[in-house]
Amino acid sequence: MQRRVTIRDVAARAGVSAGAVSLALNDRPGVSDATRRRIVEAARELGWSPNLAARSLAQGDRVHTVGMALTRGGAGLDQVQMALIGGIEQVLAERPCALLLHTVPDRDAEIALYRQWWQSGRVNGSVLVGVVADDPRLEPVHKLGMPAVAVSQPALSGPFPAVWTDDAAAIAEAARYLALLGHRRIAHVTGPAPLGRTLLRGDALTATAAELPGVTARSLPTDLSAHAGARATRTLLTAPDRPTAIVYDNDLMAVAAIAVAEELGLRVPQDVSLVAWDDSDLCRITRPQLSALSHDPFAVGEEVARCLLELIDEGRAPSRPAGTPVLVPRGSTGPAPS
Numbered sequence: 175m176q177r178r179v180t181i182r183d184v185a186a187r188a189g190v191s192a193g194a195v196s197l198a199l200n201d202r203p204g205v206s207d208a209t210r211r212r213i214v215e216a217a218r219e220l221g222w223s224p225n226l227a228a229r230s231l232a233q234g235d236r237v238h239t240v241g242m243a244l245t246r247g248g249a250g251l252d253q254v255q256m257a258l259i260g261g262i263e264q265v266l267a268e269r270p271c272a273l274l275l276h277t278v279p280d281r282d283a284e285i286a287l288y289r290q291w292w293q294s295g296r297v298n299g300s301v302l303v304g305v306v307a308d309d310p311r312l313e314p315v316h317k318l319g320m321p322a323v324a325v326s327q328p329a330l331s332g333p334f335p336a337v338w339t340d341d342a343a344a345i346a347e348a349a350r351y352l353a354l355l356g357h358r359r360i361a362h363v364t365g366p367a368p369l370g371r372t373l374l375r376g377d378a379l380t381a382t383a384a385e386l387p388g389v390t391a392r393s394l395p396t397d398l399s400a401h402a403g404a405r406a407t408r409t410l411l412t413a414p415d416r417p418t419a420i421v422y423d424n425d426l427m428a429v430a431a432i433a434v435a436e437e438l439g440l441r442v443p444q445d446v447s448l449v450a451w452d453d454s455d456l457c458r459i460t461r462p463q464l465s466a467l468s469h470d471p472f473a474v475g476e477e478v479a480r481c482l483l484e485l486i487d488e489g490r491a492p493s494r495p496a497g498t499p500v501l502v503p504r505g506s507t508g509p510a511p512s
Contacts, residue, residue: 179222179293187216221293238271240482241297243284245304246277252426253454254471255303258325261475262301269483285314292320299323299486301478305330306368323482325474328493330370335485336493337478341371342378344467344499345421348449349382351501352419353389356510357447361417362393363406363427375423392417396427403427407434411446418446418510425450425457428464432506443508453502462505469499 181199185192190209197204198213205213240262244255263273274297278284288311291297298321302311305326312332315322324331327338345362352360362379365372376393383391394409396402403422410417411434422428428450435442442448442462450457453468474496485491 179220181222183220184213184217184222187220188213221289238269238486239274239297240266240271240479241274241276241288241291241300242303243276243278243287243300245281245284246279252424253456254424254452257471258303258475258478261472261477262479263475264472265476265479265483271483281310285311288315288318288320292318299482301325301482302331302334305370306366307370307373309370321482321485323478323485323491325478326370327374331493335481335491337474337481337496338493339469339474339496340498341375344469344501345375345378346382347501348421348467349379349386349389349391351503352421352447352449352507353386355419355447355508357417357419358388358390358510359415359417359419360389360391361410361420362391363403363410363420363422363431364393364395365398365423367395372423379421396423398424398427400426400430404430404434407431408438411435411438411440416446419449419507420446421449421451423451425452425454425464425466428466428506429456429460432460432462432464442506445511447507447510449501449507451499457504460506465504465507466502467499468502469497473497 181192181195185195188195190213194205194209195213198210199217259273259275266273276287278287288300300320300322302322302324305324307330309330312334316333322334324334324336326336328336349360360383362376364376372395379391383389394406396406403426407420407430410420420431422431428448431448432442435446440446448464450464450466453466457464457466477494477496481491481494
């Protein structure tokens with residue numbers, strides 16, 4: 175593991191005392207301009223930054239901050255992400271803790287942010303979201319030695335404890351429900367192909383369909399936006415062997431699908447049944463109301479925070495499930511067309 179660069183490391187590089195480094199980097203008198211420049215250059219070469227946690231402790235304060243980075247997107251935070259963050263903050267508020275939330279343009283910027291946070295002592299640990307297969311963040315964050323919890327399946331969380339919902343069981347339940355209604359061609363409009371939950375849900379749907387007589391399943395990956403969901407729905411419903419039921423990986427795409435079906439002259443659920451994931455308020459204000467796989471992201475956030483605080487306090491924490499999404503049938507599902 176990488177350790178934090180200290181004032182002593184800077185002093186050794188510059189060939190001065192630790193006291194001289196402290197004077198120079200805090201812009202205090204007592205060192206010559208040439209020595210100050212040499213110390214600043216040594217600090218820059220080593221990647222040193224002030225340890226904010228140590229500074230606060232020296233002033234009598236206890237710093238306990240959890241970091242969370244979100245990749246910047248055009249749609250902003252959705253209700254599920256906001257509920258997850260709310261659950262994390264609910265648990266942190268029980269202690270002198272705070273959540274430091276930051277948006278980044280890409281994974282490289284996220285990794286650089288973790289390095290800066292940890293080197294400066296700005297955070298005590300972090301939450302990793304949007305975990306993908308072979309996630310490029312896992313190894314560098316682990317090498318830092320920073321405590322972290324992944325919101326993902328344990329198989330994808332690498333060396334970190336994971337908090338997850340049993341999405342495989344949930345989508346299997348949805349497939350069996352649709353099969354009981356007579357549906358034999360089921361489609362799945364997913365998130366990005368590398369995303370961990372996309373892989374898990376897709377594999378579970380394929381495996382479940384293989385166990386159900388005459389049922390076939392196909393998947394179309396998207397970026398989870400309403401526009402992409404509408405495009406995928408249009409592709410599916412204009413195909414010669416169009417599905418009679420479609421499961422969407424979020425409710426935004428399912429809402430867009432209702433408009434696409436109407437545009438194509440198809441009725442929901444008489445001609446095509448739709449099932450959404452997440453079950454936010456959107457599912458209950460559409461007409462017809464959307465059947466959904468309902469889960470509690472606020473409770474997931476609470477469990478994530480508890481897991482991370484345990485890891486910070488005790489040096490270890492087990493991975494743990496945070497429930498199974500439950501199918502809530504509503505007006506968007508019905509018997510398969512004859």
